[in-house]
Amino acid sequence: MWQSQLWICLLVILLLAGLYHASIPEKESNSIRTSVLLSPPFFLRPGSVVDKFLFNIPFPRGHISLKSFNAEVVDKMGVPIPLHETYLHHWVVARYYGEKSVQADTNLSKVIMVRNSGACDGALEHYFGLGSETRRTSTWVPDPYGIEVGNPKEVPNGYEERWLLNIHAIDTRGVKDRLGCTECKCSLYNVTKDAFGDPLRKDYIGGFRCCHDMTQCQLRQGFNGEETRKLYLRYTVKWAPWDETIVPVKIYIFDVTDTGKISSSSSGRWTQSSCKVWITLKHYHHHQICLIIYASTHSSQ
Numbered sequence: 001m002w003q004s005q006l007w008i009c010l011l012v013i014l015l016l017a018g019l020y021h022a023s024i025p026e027k028e029s030n031s032i033r034t035s036v037l038l039s040p041p042f043f044l045r046p047g048s049v050v051d052k053f054l055f056n057i058p059f060p061r062g063h064i065s066l067k068s069f070n071a072e073v074v075d076k077m078g079v080p081i082p083l084h085e086t087y088l089h090h091w092v093v094a095r096y097y098g099e100k101s102v103q104a105d106t107n108l109s110k111v112i113m114v115r116n117s118g119a120c121d122g123a124l125e126h127y128f129g130l131g132s133e134t135r136r137t138s139t140w141v142p143d144p145y146g147i148e149v150g151n152p153k154e155v156p157n158g159y160e161e162r163w164l165l166n167i168h169a170i171d172t173r174g175v176k177d178r179l180g181c182t183e184c185k186c187s188l189y190n191v192t193k194d195a196f197g198d199p200l201r202k203d204y205i206g207g208f209r210c211c212h213d214m215t216q217c218q219l220r221q222g223f224n225g226e227e228t229r230k231l232y233l234r235y236t237v238k239w240a241p242w243d244e245t246i247v248p249v250k251i252y253i254f255d256v257t258d259t260g261k262i263s264s265s266s267s268g269r270w271t272q273s274s275c276k277v278w279i280t281l282k283h284y285h286h287h288q289i290c291l292i293i294y295a296s297t298h299s300s301q
Helices: 002-022 178-182
Strands: 035-038 042-044 049-054 065-075 086-099 113-114 128-129 147-151 161-170 229-243 247-249 250-253 268-272 296-300
Touching: 042 049, 042 161, 065 086, 065 128, 086 178, 086 229, 147 161
Parallel strands: 147 247
Antiparallel strands: 035 229, 042 229, 049 161, 065 147, 065 229, 086 113, 086 128, 086 161, 250 296
């Protein structure tokens, strides 16, 4: 029995390898522009955590076609930071409409989110990003296709299109248990409440509710400390001015924890999401089950 399951796992791996090969970017056309941008800074000391929502980040403006989006964490000198020092729990870039008369977007009731086309309404609504595995993962959209954004006909009066970044990073320098810190093991963070002040369940042993913004993972005994780092998310956006020859594509987020129990309105829009995003897995022996450990994945089509 377990031999057949092993063959199924190998088949999945081969199929994924074929998809990766098919995603190799083609030669860029002359109309494509490249913007290399920096997020607002965030600061990390050994063992510390940030989970920030940064609104109205720098982004190409106008009616454009997005061709790719790639990002990595860098220091103040522009040097990339390795994941074993600053672990990216997740980073996501989302699209929204903000009031023209307001730049700070602190009143979230005035913000209009522009979600992707996936089934997870109320969750996983972003356009780019996910976990640490996204570093150097190709996001190229080949010609004649493009992700259409900035269409002035779709923007409500008094608003303009903007972009936000949510970045959740964990500094693992000097920690007692690097893997435990990146997995947000609650015993290493010494927390009893989540980011909203709600008590943690007794059976909740690890997850993002324990490693929220401004928490601290336990450092190893005798660690003398290192400097606080000033960091940025450096992101490269490739885009082109929109024209009628471009075929628009949509972004879908597929969540492996989705129960499939959904309902939709007569307009075809989802009225209730069944995406759980996080799930607790039961223990299985290695020969009983094959798991691909991705909380979610996305594709443009």
